[in-house]
Amino acid sequence: MLNKIMMTGRITTDLTVVTEDNYSYCKFCIAVDKQKQNSIDTIETDTFTCIAFDDNAKSVSFLYSKGGIITFxxxxxxxxDKSVVIIVEKLHFQNRFAVKVDVDSGQLF
Structure with missing residues (x-):
């Protein structure tokens, strides 16, 4: 069975990494625009809850912020609670994104 989804959306929540036991995670929501209908001027959005674990959680919280666009x-x-969440497995970067520097190590991202 195949269970893969690719999403691009605007982050609607603050990004914080939470560490529990031996793993860390970052839970956030994204808003994804629906396709615009021909005769309708307004664009509707769907909101999805996403969770990134360990290295993906650190990368999401470091490279993105609320209001930014993310693709994964x-x-x-x-x-x-019977709701559905999206587990982030692989981040995708567009050609244009702001380069950030880790102040402690001087590493570019």
Missing amino acids: VGSLRKAP
């Missing part, structure tokens, strides 16, 4: 490949999972 992930998979759908059912949460304990």
Whole structure:
């Protein structure tokens, strides 16, 4: 069975990495525009809850911020409360994005 999804959307929440036991995660929401209908002027959006773990969580919180556009490949999972979340598996970068520098190590991202 195949369970893959590619999403591009605007981040609607603040990004914070949470560390519990031996793993870390970053839970955030994205707003994805629906396709515009021919006779309708307004664009509607769908909101999705996403979770990135470990290195992906650190990368998401470091490279992106609320209001930024993110593109990633992930998979759908059912949460304990019967809602659906998207697990971020691979980040995709557009040709244009702001380069950030890790102040502690001097590493460019």
